[in-house]
Amino acid sequence: MTAAFLPALTAKASAAAHPNPHPNPRPDTPCDCATPVLTARPDATVIRHGTIVAKAHAPDTPPTDLTARLQTAAHPTLATTLLPPLHLTPTELQGRPVTLWPYGTPVDRDDPDAAPWEAAATLLARLHTVPPPTTLPHPLPPMRGPAKAAHAVARLHAAGPHPAAPPVLRAWAALPPWARAETPPPGPHLLCHGDFHLGQLVRTPEGHWRLIDVDDLGTGNPAWDLARPAAWYACGLLAPDEWTRFLDTYRGAGGAAVPADGADPWPALDVPARALTVQTAALAITKSVAADRPLDEIEQALVDACDRMSRMPPRPAELAPETTK
Amino acid sequence: MQCPKCHAPMHTYNRNGVQIEQCNGCRGIFLDYGELESLTRLEAQWGGQQAPPPPAPQAYPAPPAPQGYPAAQAPAWGAPHGGHGGHGGHYGGHSRHKSFGHMLFSS
Numbered sequence A: 001m002t003a004a005f006l007p008a009l010t011a012k013a014s015a016a017a018h019p020n021p022h023p024n025p026r027p028d029t030p031c032d033c034a035t036p037v038l039t040a041r042p043d044a045t046v047i048r049h050g051t052i053v054a055k056a057h058a059p060d061t062p063p064t065d066l067t068a069r070l071q072t073a074a075h076p077t078l079a080t081t082l083l084p085p086l087h088l089t090p091t092e093l094q095g096r097p098v099t100l101w102p103y104g105t106p107v108d109r110d111d112p113d114a115a116p117w118e119a120a121a122t123l124l125a126r127l128h129t130v131p132p133p134t135t136l137p138h139p140l141p142p143m144r145g146p147a148k149a150a151h152a153v154a155r156l157h158a159a160g161p162h163p164a165a166p167p168v169l170r171a172w173a174a175l176p177p178w179a180r181a182e183t184p185p186p187g188p189h190l191l192c193h194g195d196f197h198l199g200q201l202v203r204t205p206e207g208h209w210r211l212i213d214v215d216d217l218g219t220g221n222p223a224w225d226l227a228r229p230a231a232w233y234a235c236g237l238l239a240p241d242e243w244t245r246f247l248d249t250y251r252g253a254g255g256a257a258v259p260a261d262g263a264d265p266w267p268a269l270d271v272p273a274r275a276l277t278v279q280t281a282a283l284a285i286t287k288s289v290a291a292d293r294p295l296d297e298i299e300q301a302l303v304d305a306c307d308r309m310s311r312m313p314p315r316p317a318e319l320a321p322e323t324t325k
Numbered sequence B: 001m002q003c004p005k006c007h008a009p010m011h012t013y014n015r016n017g018v019q020i021e022q023c024n025g026c027r028g029i030f031l032d033y034g035e036l037e038s039l040t041r042l043e044a045q046w047g048g049q050q051a052p053p054p055p056a057p058q059a060y061p062a063p064p065a066p067q068g069y070p071a072a073q074a075p076a077w078g079a080p081h082g083g084h085g086g087h088g089g090h091y092g093g094h095s096r097h098k099s100f101g102h103m104l105f106s107s
């Protein structure tokens, strides 16, 4: 990213935020609205300017995949599920695709009690009940959940030896090939978010929760979208009552990832929850190596779970989740 | 229905014709009036053997369940969620904020 990148991205957001006339009395100078950087990672730069969010995607993002994902987010079928983009195609800035979005208020990270578990579950259930081939205008690529897990493990390998790495790698090795992005997943291919966590929810000015970040959106096993809360619950990091609120709401809303109410959801959730635990542990170790610090207790809990799961391989019968609806 | 003890939701399932409610939070099992008698009667029918262990949810059909899922709806590799007070869990107090922050912003 060049030094001129952020100002150029800001100019794009500003132009969208202030259609003519710009309130700045001197339009030849940059406007002086605050432009907080919301995300600054190699694969994503996200800034806010007034009511607009501009996202610069990774330089190697396949343009057709991103366009299909944008058009899905803009599709009327998903109007109450996904935040729609301002435009149906990305623009380009210094070799990176850029997309523009309305600003929405994120979940308050300082208030766990206010976490919108029910809203999250309802949105995911809605997403998972959209029949992708018939409804959506463009064929979607596969959901990128397993690819993200594989990427995290590749980063762990690249980080060099670490005492906590072996149990994580053992747990990874015990996963079926589809969960390691080596083969397509079995079972139903439904519309999935691909990287669900609470940072992927925003509230619109009208007060509606919507899912954001379509970079990993695609078709696949919907249990993957439940896997992060499931993994945190399984690792003892999410209280049972919150997990139950999430799961019960999902089921009540007709979500297709787990069997209907009463049945054990874990045969469907087991493999994705293991994969998310491995992914999160791998990234935690990678970050701790980069920062030259020990693992904190949360990160250690994830590694401990990997150690336990590597001694209890997933049962083959559960590799193929059954359609529930 | 909510657990009268910890207020988590409860799940109902059927054990040999007897309705049983188990709490998702503390794993407590609650029996309505007459249900204990029914279970005791069943126990007697089984020839004075030891009473059956607390039932697993029907969900996991007819367990040969090799190293599978215990009665609680959590994976076998999961961390112990220690009922009330949460020994074993990290979701209380300071840890709760910390794990919540991790959960929000880790991709």
Ligand SMILES: [Zn+2]
Binding pocket: A014, A017, A018, A031, A032, A033, A049, A050
């Ligand atoms: Zn401005």
